Amino acid sequence: MLNRKILAPIDSLFDQSYKLSYFCEDLSKYEENHLKSIERDDNVFNSLNTWYKKDIFHIEVLVSFCPECFSKSVIKNGVKERKLYFYDEGVVNAEIQMYKCKKCGKKFKTDISDIVDDNSNFSNEFKEKCVELAGLFLGSIRKIAYKIKKDTGISVSRQTIENWILGYEIPKKEVKNLYSGYYIFDVEWIKLNGFWNYRFALFDSKQNIIVADEIYSKENSTNIQKFLEESTRNQKKIAITSDLDEKYKPIIEGLEFTHQWCLFHVFKNINKKIKEYIRDNELSDDELENIRQEKLEIFSLFNSKSFKEARTRMDEILNQIKDYSKVIQSIIMDSLMPYFKTYFSYLLDENIERTSNKLENQFQKTFPKSIKRIMKIKKGAMSRINIRIEILNQIKVFDS
Structure with a gap:
């Protein structure tokens, strides 16, 4: 009798009918242990096959295997009916495929967690759309509920929408590039449940993005120090532009940043x-006119072409300081001279932002005055802020 070699069907080695142990026991044990130990890849194990038949949405897995023993020897074992809500399709009657493992006897159903949570009929896509509306409508639950009803015909309670907003998490993105090192720092007042809180924000003025955003109950030096230190850890530290709050300067300079005062606030303060x-x-009319002219002379310093030019012009003013009005003398001697570099750092480095206007604009876009007084809890406020930031970032990417 002739000896004949029979090749194992390679593409079916994992099938119950062709166990590896039939051909190589050691290899069979290795593959079985390997399947149990590897980290599951949602894109592989939760890949679904979906189709419509007679207005019924059918869902099953592309490759079925037992989640208990990892055997592929499974058979279909009926379906589970479920009603699902999609934003575009509306109410959908679904049949979810059930399975039974022939090896260990475990019964299980198709994992549809990528489509909908077990304890909800609203699809993940439906929830994401509603959260997106929270960013577009600046968090108005009434407007969101009205828009949902108009688009889908489905009524959703305001509390349910609020829960989705509260459950929003910032998308985790790997920061591949360092921030520029040129920042704007500012604080926005927010009233939560009748009490004033403070939104700290750090903005990269070159990349035009909010680097860090957090709400604190107190605007004190300890919280400011903690926020700036954590926000700039392992990042370039070059310059921070801020308003004239006296608490900021020692903290910013203590973190080895060049400090620039916002010129808008400087002019406003003068x-x-x-x-x-x-x-x-x-005062007489002549005295008022003199003060006006002296003020314009001070303001003209900020139009200097270089730091050296500004310093030279300041020295000229100092040589004639006694000829100036008392209020202008006070402004020069008590403010401009002691902190001259903090006023004019932008002349030493053209990348330093002169004003905090960019961050002020972000405040208005992400959390305007119309809603900053109606929030109840910190989580709700931060969720709305983060949703709005994500919407703006998407628009920025689309426009670019």
Whole structure:
């Protein structure tokens, strides 16, 4: 009798009918242990086969295997009926394929967690669309519920929508590139349940993105130090532009940043001091005109072409300081001179932002005044802020 070699069907080695142990016991044990130990890949194990038949949405796995013993020797074992809500399709009657393992006897159903949670009839796509509406409508639950009803015919309670918003998590993105090192720092007041809180934000002025965003109950030096330190850890530290709050300067410089005061706030502060001086003193028209001219001379310093030019012009003013009005003398000697570099750092490095306007605009876009007084809890406020930021980032990518 002739000896004949029979080849194992390679593409069916994992099938119950062709166990590896029939051909190589050691290899069979290795493959079985390997299947149990490897980390599951959702894109592989949760790949689904879906189709419509007579208005019924059928769902089954592309490759069925037992989640208990990892055997592929499974058979179909009926279906489970379920009603699902999709944003575009509306209410859908679904049949989810059930299975039974011939090896260990375990019964299980098709894993549809990528489509819908076990404890919900609303699909993940439906929830994501509603959260997106929260960003577009700036968090108005009434408007979101109205839009959903109009688009889908499905009524969703406001509390359910609020729960979806509260459950929003910031998409985790790997930061491959370092931030520029040029930042704007500012604080926005937010009223939560009747009490004022403070939204700290750090903005990369070159990449035009919010680097960090957090809400604190107190705007004190400890929280500011913690926020800036954590937000810039392992990042470039070059410069931070901020308003004139006296708490910021020692913290920013202590973290080895160059500190630049926002020129908008600088001009506003100078005008305020002059206005208060005029209000508290009886001045003639000539005196008022002199103060106005002196103020314009001070403002013109900020149009200097270089730091050296600004310093030279300041020295010229100092040589004639006694000829200036008392209020202008006070502004120069008590403010401009002691912190000259903090006013004019942007002349030493053109990448340093002169104002905090970019971050102020982000505040208005992500959490405007219309809703900053109606939030109840910190989680709700931060969820809406993060949703809005994600929407703006998507728009930015699309426009680019």
